[in-house]
Amino acid sequence: MSKLKNVGDLQALREKLQGQISRRKATNTTITVGMGTCGIAAGAREVMHAILEELQRRDIQAHVTTVGCIGMCSREPLVDIQQGDEDRVTYGNVSPNMVPRLIEEHVVNSRVIDEWVIGRVSGQGG
Amino acid sequence: MVEYRADVLVGCEHGEHPDLVGALKAEIERRNLGAEINVVETGCRGFCAMGPILLIEPEGIIYCAVKAADIPEVVEETLVKGRVVERLAYQEPVTHQRICHYEDIPFYHKQMRLVLRNCGMVDPRSIEEYIASGGYSALEKVLTTMTPDEVIQAITVSGLRGRGGAGFPTGRKWSSTKHAHGECRYIVANGDEGDPGAFMDRSMMEGDPYAILEGMTIGAYAIENVREGYIYVRDEYPLAVENLRLAIERATEMGLLGDHILGSDFSFHIKIVRGAGAFVCGESSALMQSLEGSVGEPRPKHVHATESGLWGQPTALNNVETWANVPLIINMGAGEYAKIGTTNSKGTKAFCLVGKVRHTGLIEVPMGMTLREIVYDIGGGPQEGREIKAIQTGGPSGGCIPSHLLDLPVDYESLAEVGSMMGSGGMIVMDDTNCMVDVARYFLDFLKDESCGKCTPCREGIKRMLDILTKIVTGNGEMSDLDKLERIARTVQRASLCALGKTSPNPVLSTLRYYRDEYEAHILQKRCPAGVCRDLITYNILEAKCTGCGRCLRNCPRKAITGERRKLHVIDQALCIKCGICKENCVFDAIEVS
Numbered sequence: 001m002s003k004l005k006n007v008g009d010l011q012a013l014r015e016k017l018q019g020q021i022s023r024r025k026a027t028n029t030t031i032t033v034g035m036g037t038c039g040i041a042a043g044a045r046e047v048m049h050a051i052l053e054e055l056q057r058r059d060i061q062a063h064v065t066t067v068g069c070i071g072m073c074s075r076e077p078l079v080d081i082q083q084g085d086e087d088r089v090t091y092g093n094v095s096p097n098m099v100p101r102l103i104e105e106h107v108v109n110s111r112v113i114d115e116w117v118i119g120r121v122s123g124q125g126g
Numbered sequence: 127m128v129e130y131r132a133d134v135l136v137g138c139e140h141g142e143h144p145d146l147v148g149a150l151k152a153e154i155e156r157r158n159l160g161a162e163i164n165v166v167e168t169g170c171r172g173f174c175a176m177g178p179i180l181l182i183e184p185e186g187i188i189y190c191a192v193k194a195a196d197i198p199e200v201v202e203e204t205l206v207k208g209r210v211v212e213r214l215a216y217q218e219p220v221t222h223q224r225i226c227h228y229e230d231i232p233f234y235h236k237q238m239r240l241v242l243r244n245c246g247m248v249d250p251r252s253i254e255e256y257i258a259s260g261g262y263s264a265l266e267k268v269l270t271t272m273t274p275d276e277v278i279q280a281i282t283v284s285g286l287r288g289r290g291g292a293g294f295p296t297g298r299k300w301s302s303t304k305h306a307h308g309e310c311r312y313i314v315a316n317g318d319e320g321d322p323g324a325f326m327d328r329s330m331m332e333g334d335p336y337a338i339l340e341g342m343t344i345g346a347y348a349i350e351n352v353r354e355g356y357i358y359v360r361d362e363y364p365l366a367v368e369n370l371r372l373a374i375e376r377a378t379e380m381g382l383l384g385d386h387i388l389g390s391d392f393s394f395h396i397k398i399v400r401g402a403g404a405f406v407c408g409e410s411s412a413l414m415q416s417l418e419g420s421v422g423e424p425r426p427k428h429v430h431a432t433e434s435g436l437w438g439q440p441t442a443l444n445n446v447e448t449w450a451n452v453p454l455i456i457n458m459g460a461g462e463y464a465k466i467g468t469t470n471s472k473g474t475k476a477f478c479l480v481g482k483v484r485h486t487g488l489i490e491v492p493m494g495m496t497l498r499e500i501v502y503d504i505g506g507g508p509q510e511g512r513e514i515k516a517i518q519t520g521g522p523s524g525g526c527i528p529s530h531l532l533d534l535p536v537d538y539e540s541l542a543e544v545g546s547m548m549g550s551g552g553m554i555v556m557d558d559t560n561c562m563v564d565v566a567r568y569f570l571d572f573l574k575d576e577s578c579g580k581c582t583p584c585r586e587g588i589k590r591m592l593d594i595l596t597k598i599v600t601g602n603g604e605m606s607d608l609d610k611l612e613r614i615a616r617t618v619q620r621a622s623l624c625a626l627g628k629t630s631p632n633p634v635l636s637t638l639r640y641y642r643d644e645y646e647a648h649i650l651q652k653r654c655p656a657g658v659c660r661d662l663i664t665y666n667i668l669e670a671k672c673t674g675c676g677r678c679l680r681n682c683p684r685k686a687i688t689g690e691r692r693k694l695h696v697i698d699q700a701l702c703i704k705c706g707i708c709k710e711n712c713v714f715d716a717i718e719v720s
Contacts (some may be wrong), residue, residue, distance in 0.1 A: 002377065003380060003381040004380050004381040004382065004388055004389075005381065005388070005389045006157075006388055006389040006390075007266050007269060007270050007388055007389075009211035009264070009388075010257070010262060010266055010382075010388060013257060014257050014258065014262075014263070017254050017255075017257055017258035018258050019129070019258075020254060020255065021133075021248065021255055021256050021258045021259055023130065023131075023132065023133045023164075023183045024133060024135075024183045024184070024247055024248075024544045025183045027184075030184075032208075035206055035207055035208060036207060048162070048553075049161070049162075050132065052130075052131055052162065053129070055129055056129035063131075064131035064132075065132070065184060065185055065208055066131075066205070066206065066207065066208040067207070067208035068207040068209050069210055070214075121711070124288075
């Protein structure tokens with residue numbers, strides 16, 4: 001890495017690097033991908049990669065975690081998105097090409113895409 | 127830059143299973159998860175009793191005592207399926223409840239990890255991770271918004287005192303150095319940690335070296351006319367030396383150290399000097415002698431180092447923990463920092479909690495926390511069936527604090543009042559199986575070797591005190607020895623040249639003060655109440671409990687035990703060396719020490 005010539009360089013670098021350890025800091029958004037055997041078989045890994053790429057492309061701070069099978073195998077891949085104290089929203093049959101719209105509308109603009117939703121858990125309780 | 131979804135932080139390189147990182151990387155590679163999961167080698171997380179420790183973020187799942195063989199399961203269950211591997215989670219000793227999130231473990235949630243915030247959380251070899259977690263923002267603030275005098279003012283207002291143990295106000299030290307006359311000035315970081323059972327400084331140098339460099343750089347800016355600083359590290363700390371060296375290299379490359387730091391007119395260089403491990407070199411004047419290449423011996427202190435230190439120039443010498451506090455104070459603001467702690471002791475202190483507690487490790491607590499909270503809430507209390515007898519703080523220079531004073535708040539003054547001292551942060555917990563006379567003897571035995579021999583009271587006094595203690599623990603003591611011991615102790619305390627000598631009688635005086643009855647038992651009844659002193663104890667096999675299983679017989683290194691199978695076994699006292707192996711091995715509790 002090149003030499004930092006002034007304080008501005010240091011600030012710019014810090015901003016750029018912050019994503020590198022964001023997984024160890026609190027973020028407002030958690031995206032959970034169902035990764036049981038059923039999920040993986042239905043393409044959950046590709047969906048997760050698409051999510052990671054999209055987050056990186058748009059420079060969004062969010063935690064991406066995986067969980068096992070929740071029991072609704074027919075609707076896999078399942079992706080849950082939760083922001084702050086809002087409801088945890090579950091989307092079903094997610095494919096990689098749906099990911100950009102999910103990120104754009106739900107994560108960035110906090111607008112739930114009702115037509116894809118298959119379940120909700122109250123944010124306060126759950 | 128790659129966007130990972132999870133970080134696996136591996137905190138312990140030492141321990142029984144050194145290749146956890148290799149196993150983890152191989153398993154992740156095998157399952158083709160390399161693009162999703164990032165393995166980070168960090169410094170010590172402090173929970174040494176439970177190590178090696180894995181921390182999985184962003185979930186915050188902590189696994190204890192992980193072996194290489196556990197790795198496939200961890201990857202499969204947690205990293206792929208997002209499930210917790212219960213058997214590796216921390217188990218609460220009383221309720222046996224499994225706790226899988228590290229904030230919920232009592233060991234951590236009672237602590238206030240400010241100086242240690244990065245230890246175990248970032249890769250100490252990566253300047254990028256340090257910067258990303260807010261590193262160098264204090265230097266940035268200092269260079270852009272504060273004058274050197276304002277920095278010293280902030281350190282003074284914060285109430286920061288030397289973390290090496292003596293507790294001298296850091297702001298005042300910096301200010302005297304700045305106002306002394308000299309061609310140039312030096313700053314030094316003391317990383318010559320030598321107390322038995324203490325490893326705070328090592329963990330900081332290994333786990334967060336950049337914080338020390340940043341603190342020193344801010345110090346150099348504040349004191350002015352400082353072109354060079356030194357970190358004195360003992361050579362027994364190879365990883366600390368390596369991480370510091372790499373940190374200096376990387377910081378210099380990035381323009382955060384060296385000439386024209388961040389494009390300003392301010393230049394500052396840091397060099398590492400490795401000490402050969404003499405305990406006395408932790409004493410400031412001996413350290414500077416050693417730094418100059420002379421024999422590490424202290425000198426009289428009628429002239430302070432702040433006036434004439436390294437190469438006769440004004441020198442500010444602080445412990446590495448003190449330096450690591452500096453960026454924190456600048457970032458928090460002196461006023462906020464001063465709200466932590468007690469009236470005269472501000473901020474936090476790192477301690478190495480070792481000895482007879484369940485959760486040994488490296489902890490950081492606000493000043494003023496009571497010993498009871500530290501030992502019971504963080505340390506988890508004594509081992510099953512045992513009772514805490516004393517807490518030894520300050521290493522060989524400190525004293526033993528008896529259990530009835532457990533509600534004492536930990537700060538510089540309170541510890542000194544009861545005959546101990548803050549010291550650099552060793553905290554050894556002792557229970558009813560520790561003999562206090564033997565403890566005093568142990569520390570004097572250590573100091574006898576470490577006394578540099580320059581002044582008579584320390585060189586001869588320690589030896590004579592040790593002779594008397596040895597006489598007592600072998601059953602040859604007389605009551606008049608106690609007065610003699612106390613008299614020598616007072617002389618050594620008053621007449622020695624440096625702090626090593628002056629504080630060396632502390633273990634003797636504090637045990638005499640609180641555990642005189644144990645000394646008397648050794649002398650009058652020729653009895654060691656804790657069953658430690660070998661010349662005063664015998665091992666016997668109890669007829670009522672012995673089943674004749676033969677375990678003791680097989681394990682005895684001197685073949686001192688005889689007996690037929692299923693019949694009472696007997697120890698031949700003439701052959702017995704009182705090693706205690708038979709007692710450790712007996713499953714029927716049939717071996718008695720008397």
